[in-house]
Amino acid sequence: MLDFFARNRVATLFGVTVLAFILIGIAAPGYLSLSTASVIMSNSLVLMTVGLGTMLVILTRNIDVSSGSVLGLSAVVLGLLLNNDVGLVPAIVICLICGALAGLFNGLLVTLFNVPSIIATLGTLGLFRGIMLILTGGKWIEELPQSLKFLAENGSIGISVLTVAVAIALAGVWAITRHTRFGRYFYAVGDNREAARHLGIRVHLVQISAFVAAGILAALAGIIFAAQIGFIPNQAGNGVELKAIAANVLGGVSLLGGSGSVPGVFVGVIFMTSIDSALVFLKIPAFWNDFIAGAVLLLVLLLDGRVRIAVEKAIRAKRYAVHAPAQTSNATPAPHTMRKTPATPQENAQ
Amino acid sequence: MERNINDATAVRVNDIWKSYGGTSVLKGVDITLLPGQVHALLGGNGAGKSTLMKSIAGLVNPESGSIEINGQTLSNASPAAAQALGLYLVPQEAHILPNQSVLENICLGLRATAKSLRGDIENLVADLAVKLDLDAQAATLEIADRQIVEILRGLIRKARVLILDEPTSALTPHEANALFDRVRQLQAQGVGIFFISHKLREIREICDVISVLRDGAIVLYGALDDYDDQQIVEAMTKAAVNSPLTTPQRRQNHQDFSASACVLELDQFSGEGFHDISFDVRAGEIVGLAGVVGAGRSELAETLFGLRPSSGGTVRLLGHELKKRTPRHCVDAGLVYLPEDRQQNGLFLEASLAWNMSGYTMHRLGFFPKSRRETGEFAEFREALGIKCESPGQPAGRLSGGNQQKVLLAKCLAANPRVLILDEPTRGVDVAARNDIYRLIHQLAEKGMGVLLISSDFDEIEQLADRVIVMAHGHQCGELSSHAINVDAIAHLAFESGAASHA
Known part of the structure; x- marks a missing residue:
């Protein structure tokens, strides 16, 4: 049943995405091509990575709105290291550790200090952005080495090293949430924290793990960001956290925790990215982007809401139908049992 | 029961103290549970039963005193630690994960996979003579079925010590009897059970030993057969009881x-x-x-x-x-x-x-x-x-x-x-x-x-x-x-x- 619901949302969104592609394809021939697919894929990498981490946090019934700043901070750490002649591999490792530490800080605030996650991560959203600006002195980091930019270049089959890295991240998170006991704990903690604690699950550990994973993934997104555009502006990652949350909701991840899946986030992110690319292709002025993206988001959610209500109704009807036919078709036992009962004043009255 | 009783207490609680916001809820409670014993625990509202049981299950951290489960001290209280020592508390209000399947709900927190336990759970369900769709989403369960899920959690864990907190409050007499059969089987296997209930009839049916808590202290302890209902109720309510509380009066005249x-x-x-x-x-x-x-x-x-x-x-x-x-x-x-x-x-x-x-x-x-x-x-x-x-x-x-x-x-x-x-x-x-x-x-x-x-x-x-x-x-x-x-x-x-x- 749970699977059905989750898949149902993914299926709805998938259907809408395919339909949108077909319609745009008709309106603008040439849109449906491998090169478009390649563009959408590389454009979606940052959001995909951040969204994946956000999903893990939301599953545990928390929220992380600091991932944009974590992205910026770790990208800056990477850039500064690289421009000070640190090798690419150690720089990437340190950058990821930096993301993990930022996530750990969030996790500790939420668990040990019992700060509601929305407040804790709103605080660190500012804090991490501030640290980033202090590190750079407010300047952009430019002239990143070629070795980093190479990671974002498409190879012979149109796939970059970063695409492979994101694919591995997707597969990894999918395998963990879907097939490991620890992964199930994420769902359990989000579904009913008290129950999870009661069943002997280390709730704090699970919550901290989710934040740390989100931090690492945001740092990975920072690497992708830096590699793709070749420099690091001050506002790197600004607002990506809200987009990531929207993509999660679109992909069927419940903000109340306890339900959601990697395929859902995947489709949600692709959907949001393809809207952007389609608008470019349809030559709609860029200032329409936010309006259209918002409207489409609402439309999909409304549609999905309708579908859900219909499904729930069907389930209810099925559940209560158990009694109904037994009465009409099986009327014989009823008078038999009635006879056992003594006549009552009420029956006489009728 | 066949084991050496000296080093084989299932639970030994020593001088537990706990207070909330200045009021003491537990005032130096000692209680012992032997393997194969069904120990009834009674007490009025706020007598401290739940707090005592939650302390044993690691859900509450007492201020002082010690708790031993199967001979090992429960330090650093957490439910995980208590369960590792072989104890499970079946709470009165079921803890349900609404988005998960019933099967997942029962198996969560166990090492074995849900799939491998399915057969065992189906047997338990049949033993208890209840109807339960293991694949249903837990959110759709009625309150009684939720309690059954909790009971199944307790049974499937093969715990050496079980705490049952009013397990029959949502069960039909039929189901309650099936549960009691199960409890007796566990008892024969040497499982120690704390049984909390307000129904004296039930307690008479399956318990050996009774403790009554009042105002955070044990006021009555002993073999159940040594006490009659009136004594037990008096111990619970302290004030001498004028009306027979165990069986409230039925309306005298059946009016038309x-x-x-x-x-x-x-x-x-x-x-x-x-x-x-x-x-x-x-x-x-x-x-x-x-x-x-x-x-x-x-x-x-x-x-x-x-x-x-x-x-x-x-x-x-x-x-x-x-x-x-x-x-x-x-x-x-x-x-x-x-x-x-x-x-x-x-x-x-x-x-x-x-x-x-x-x-x-x-x-x-x-x-x-x-x-x-x-x-x-x-x-x-x-x-x-x-x-x-x-x-x-x-x-x-x-x-x-x-x-x-x-x-x-x-x-x-x-x-x-x-x-x-x-x-x-x-x-x-x-x-x-x-x-x-x-x-x-x-x-x-x-x-x-x-x-x-x-x-x-x-x-x-x-x-x-x-x-x-x-x-x-x-x-x-x-x-x-x-x-x-x-x-x-x-x-x-x-x-x-x-x-x-x-x-």
């Missing part, structure tokens, strides 16, 4: 209500989970609606009160047809419903007691509700119902189960109803509070209120009801009045008819 005015009348009423229900409730009469869990009684009540859609039939309240059924219309027309699940549907747990009391009458209070009047009214109910609380501003969630139930009753009565539907009014309520509630129900009926009492506790129905409607599988399958009302007759109807309609 056929002459009284008809306050509630159902005709061929149908809805989700019940069909063609026709009966009436007269002024001053207590009509019991008996049946096993899942018979459609709560659905009927919720539909009457406008919480679910109906699919046919008519309802007449005080002689007028009740066409528009929303909770607000019902309350204004004089029909009030006390829901089964007080935590989920009954109380605003964070809100003050006075606010909770005006829950049904909020719309009558005007744009600026006068809190002084509310507090005054609450003081009256506090006195009348014997609600134990610190102040009217206290959050309802802090009260014990029995007192919460009394606040819920105050909420219903504040609306001044003519017909009161009570759905399991004494679920999870201790003996003393239960008797208060029984007495109150009698008083209300004597004042001319029509009471529809839904209960799975057939004893309760026998004690209170003037007339009984029995439901099974959504159908009305019988009616008993005056002297024909007894537990056996009700059970006979409820189970027989169920079996018949299944054939």
Whole structure:
């Protein structure tokens, strides 16, 4: 049943995405091509990575709105290291550790200090952005080495090293949430924290793990960001956290925790990215982007809401139908049992 | 039992102290449980039973004292640590993960996979003679099924020590007996069991040893056979008991209500989970609606009160047809419903007691509700119902189960109803509070209120009801009045008819 619901949302969104592609394809021939697919894929990498981490946090019934700043901070750490002649591999490792530490800080605030996650991560959203600006002195980091930019270049089959890295991240998170006991704990903690604690699950550990994973993934997104555009502006990652949350909701991840899946986030992110690319292709002025993206988001959610209500109704009807036919078709036992009962004043009255 | 008893206590609690906000809840409690022993634990509301058991299960950290489980000290209390030592607490209020399947709910936290345990769980389900769809989403479970999930969690864990906190409060007698068989099997395997219950009959049936807690201290301990019911109840309530609390008096004279005015009348009423229900409730009469869990009684009540859609039939309240059924219309027309699940549907747990009391009458209070009047009214109910609380501003969630139930009753009565539907009014309520509630129900009926009492506790129905409607599988399958009302007759109807309609 749970699977059905989750898949149902993914299926709805998938259907809408395919339909949108077909319609745009008709309106603008040439849109449906491998090169478009390649563009959408590389454009979606940052959001995909951040969204994946956000999903893990939301599953545990928390929220992380600091991932944009974590992205910026770790990208800056990477850039500064690289421009000070640190090798690419150690720089990437340190950058990821930096993301993990930022996530750990969030996790500790939420668990040990019992700060509601929305407040804790709103605080660190500012804090991490501030640290980033202090590190750079407010300047952009430019002239990143070629070795980093190479990671974002498409190879012979149109796939970059970063695409492979994101694919591995997707597969990894999918395998963990879907097939490991620890992964199930994420769902359990989000579904009913008290129950999870009661069943002997280390709730704090699970919550901290989710934040740390989100931090690492945001740092990975920072690497992708830096590699793709070749420099690091001050506002790197600004607002990506809200987009990531929207993509999660679109992909069927419940903000109340306890339900959601990697395929859902995947489709949600692709959907949001393809809207952007389609608008470019349809030559709609860029200032329409936010309006259209918002409207489409609402439309999909409304549609999905309708579908859900219909499904729930069907389930209810099925559940209560158990009694109904037994009465009409099986009327014989009823008078038999009635006879056992003594006549009552009420029956006489009728 | 065959093991050396000296080093094989299942649980040994030594001088446990715990206080909340300055009031001591546990004052140096010692308690010991041997393997293969079923140890009854009794006590009134707020006596400290739950806190004691939660300390043993690692859910609460006591301030001082030590706890040993299977010979090992429980340090650094956490549920995980207690479970690692072989202990599981089956709580009174089931902890459910609504988005997961029933199977996942049972297996979560175990090392083995759900798939590999499926067979074992199916056997347990069959042993307990309950019906449970393991693949259903847990959110769809009724409250009784949720409790069964908790019990299954306890059984599947192969714990060496089990704590059962009122395990039968949502079970039918049939299911309860099946559970007791299971408990005896576990006992024979050397599992030690703490059994918390308010039903002395149950305790007599399966327990060996009894401890009674009062005000955070053990006031009675020994072999169960050494004490009679009166002694046990006196130990619980401290004050010498004048009225025999164990069996509250049944209404003496079975009046004939056929002459009284008809306050509630159902005709061929149908809805989700019940069909063609026709009966009436007269002024001053207590009509019991008996049946096993899942018979459609709560659905009927919720539909009457406008919480679910109906699919046919008519309802007449005080002689007028009740066409528009929303909770607000019902309350204004004089029909009030006390829901089964007080935590989920009954109380605003964070809100003050006075606010909770005006829950049904909020719309009558005007744009600026006068809190002084509310507090005054609450003081009256506090006195009348014997609600134990610190102040009217206290959050309802802090009260014990029995007192919460009394606040819920105050909420219903504040609306001044003519017909009161009570759905399991004494679920999870201790003996003393239960008797208060029984007495109150009698008083209300004597004042001319029509009471529809839904209960799975057939004893309760026998004690209170003037007339009984029995439901099974959504159908009305019988009616008993005056002297024909007894537990056996009700059970006979409820189970027989169920079996018949299944054939």
